[in-house]
Amino acid sequence: MQYSEKVMDHFMNPRNVGEIEKADGVGTCGNPVCGDLMTFYIKVEPRNHDPHLARIAEIRFKTFGCGAAIAVASMASEMAQGKTLSEVIAMSRDDVACQLDGLPPAKMHCSNMGVQAIQEAIKDYLTKTGRHDIASTIKGCPRAVH
Amino acid sequence: MQYSEKVMDHFMNPRNVGEIEKADGVGTCGNPVCGDLMTFYIKVEPRNHDPHLARIAEIRFKTFGCGAAIAVASMASEMAQGKTLSEVIAMSRDDVACQLDGLPPAKMHCSNMGVQAIQEAIKDYLTKTGRHDIASTIKGCPRAVH
């Protein structure tokens, strides 16, 4: 597999691995049957009661999957860390792939999954905090495993 | 082409090449259109007025053709030289191929041609000497070029 150096770096030394015990939101994407599974945990720092301005204070993930899946999760976690929820909701798979200096075409779905799993975690947080209105606008994971 | 050493020897140094000016018999086999042509010239030494006991006193040939054709003509001329006409009439292509330590399968027709051309020359001699009866029993060349 021709992975970029960035991918190999994030694969070999993934950032933000782990779980958060009392997470504000948890999101999972993928399915071991398909060979890829990612779970993200987030702690959210609220701001002015406006969920859009709230920030990701802490982020952790676990991944079962190929090199790209692990690198994508690691990179996505770094990118989301400290960002507002709106910013993260606006993130696309291409942003992650781009930050990784590209991914092989067959691996672009991993890139998607990383962003979607974090968005699932935000959705979970918004739902728990009563903001179904915003939560329902987030697409998240096509067939999320909860 | 995988020719035996014997074939190569007769090809490079063909025996009995040439023509006989006042030949007792001349026989031709083959056709330049097919890529092979042989003409044999014989001098016959009669014996007891019995053509069967007459001998080939001298034999010469000319050949247009491949290595096998030339070697076959040379070998056939050596084999016929000094033999009685009956003996030569009984010769087969396998005798010649055999004396040459074999011929590639695709070249066996050359071997045939050598024997047949000499037999044509004998036929010619017999016809000229009035022995149509024996001449007609000689198969000779399928489509002889006279």
Add this chain to the structure above:
Amino acid sequence: MKNGARQIYLDNNATTPVDPRVFETMRPYFSEIAGNPSSIHSAGQQARRAIEEARARTAALLGCRVEEIYFTSGGTESNNITIKGTALAQDKRKKIIASAIEHHAVLEPCIYLRRFGFELVKIPVDQHGTVDLDSLGRALDDNALLVSVMHANNEVGTIQPIQEISKLAHQHGALFHTDAVQTAGKIPVDVQAMGIDMLSLSGHKFYGPKGAGALFARRGIRFDPLVHGGHHERNKRAGTENVPGIAGLGKACEIAASDMAEEELRIRGLRDRLWQGIQGAITEIRLNGHPDQRLSGTLNFSVRYVEGESMLLKLDQEQICASSGSACTSGSLEPSHVLLAMGLPHDLAHGSLRFSLGRFNTEADIDRVIEVLPSIVDQLRAISPLYKK
């Protein structure tokens, strides 16, 4: 790359390095004895002799006649000639029977033939990857043209009961072909004793060159060429012969014939050492393939909670080359059709690892894997959401 260690190559079922003796046999045919074997001059005839010598060596390995060997560009081509060639050379029988775990090089030509009115029947295998003879028996009838069952599987190494299979095929008047790409040169193959009508082999799987293979076809069997255009290989495979490749293939056959028994034992010893070491150090793994009817160099197992490609990448960082049946290694969505046919759940199929050992492996190679793999599995399990200590 770490500490500049030398590469440990444990992917010999994928391809093998060319044996130096094979390379020396090939070498003169690139630039010195470079004639076209169809030419009548000495340069051509020397090349021709190299081919015919290789043919004799290949025939000797299989126990067949020299004129029953056709050289090809590899195992895939030999399989294609067999399947498309026998099918299209007749129009009586329309069914091709193959095991569910055949290589794509057998299955895909069968699938292509559908448009010409042929049917592919896949025979299931049991959990060890052994073909189910009852199913085979049921599939056979007088519409069955060809039964194609590989001698041993490339992923799990399971060796099939070829003799029984060929007997069944012949009882119904079907031809029997075996893809022996993984066995030729590694374990004995005797086309007479085993009742084989056609057989495919490939040079690069047993220390010969890539791009050279052979087809054995029993005398009298009718098949169309796949590549038309000349009198090469007795009208069955056109194109200027790959002389160095063929010479190398022949040499590989000769070496194999002489060293096979000893080599097989040595490799089996290494493989068993590897499996013991791994079993002692990693929990929740399971062997894939037949426990003993299996190629001596093949070790395939699944590691629970971890995906295959990520293990391969980490192994590669330690200069260890291996393989996996994970979908992620092939760019497809489904993991290995072989593992699935053997009944493995998807997650175990995704988590499979294959070490395939060969002529140039040493104990040190094995010990290095035993040293390195457990911590790789630990690292990946530590980040796996499926793993709970």
Add this chain to the structure above:
Amino acid sequence: MKNGARQIYLDNNATTPVDPRVFETMRPYFSEIAGNPSSIHSAGQQARRAIEEARARTAALLGCRVEEIYFTSGGTESNNITIKGTALAQDKRKKIIASAIEHHAVLEPCIYLRRFGFELVKIPVDQHGTVDLDSLGRALDDNALLVSVMHANNEVGTIQPIQEISKLAHQHGALFHTDAVQTAGKIPVDVQAMGIDMLSLSGHKFYGPKGAGALFARRGIRFDPLVHGGHHERNKRAGTENVPGIAGLGKACEIAASDMAEEELRIRGLRDRLWQGIQGAITEIRLNGHPDQRLSGTLNFSVRYVEGESMLLKLDQEQICASSGSACTSGSLEPSHVLLAMGLPHDLAHGSLRFSLGRFNTEADIDRVIEVLPSIVDQLRAISPLYKK
């Protein structure tokens, strides 16, 4: 063999020796960088890079995109893929048009396709071997699938007006394929400027290895694979790639691209020297092929009253390798279909000789032929019943 002279190889249209630079490029891929390009580990990826580098070099030679190059086992296979692949990938157009002097590797696949309802129309050539454009125009209609005309002929070297031919083909919605096995690497080929949709080339005709070739297929053209069974070559040619062969082919392309113009001139000079020398010394000979629209390395002529194989054998005894269109050199009964199509009478076709020059020939080689050939012809004419002084 005489006086142990070194071999003079003048049969470069049949095959060329591998250039030492090509061999050095190939060498590491036999035993050192011996991974399977489909493997994800470094050993595999290094091999993969070698293939992609070769693809870029091949594309550069032809002026096409890298993804339009498919590696094959040689020119014959490339021709087969083109013809059978385009025909069987559709069922609208049923006519294939080829020149009468195409290589068997084009004609035979067309003939095979008859049983699938396809028709082969052969276009005649004039006495120089140039395709008759009027006949081509008449043969073209909206049933014409493919026009296949070789860039230059292997026997006589005549170069075809490819641009005009492709234009005609396209006017009728037919695809245009050219067998460039004799020109790729020898004279410029520009698939864009020449309007070529598909093109075949072969490594061993321009100092690359035997067993490696390529197919150019313009993006978007539909064709079935010939060899099924894996994702190699973007699903168009299955089988483990012949990595050293492909690397060597790429290097041969690179060398050709840089040296072509100079080399072409040098070889032309040698060939003209040869022809002049022979014309000065042997009577009753005639040139075969186009007087100037001809490959610079090819010299084909007929020697009256003498058969070709016998000349070749005597040349071979002098360590000179050449070729002939005589039936006796092919084991068939008919002499070269190319010479007959050009209107040569049978006896002149039987008496043809081809000297094909290449990169490694020198003036000394040429002078030796001029020294030796006249006496060979004399000897054979002396024993020929057709020759009267």
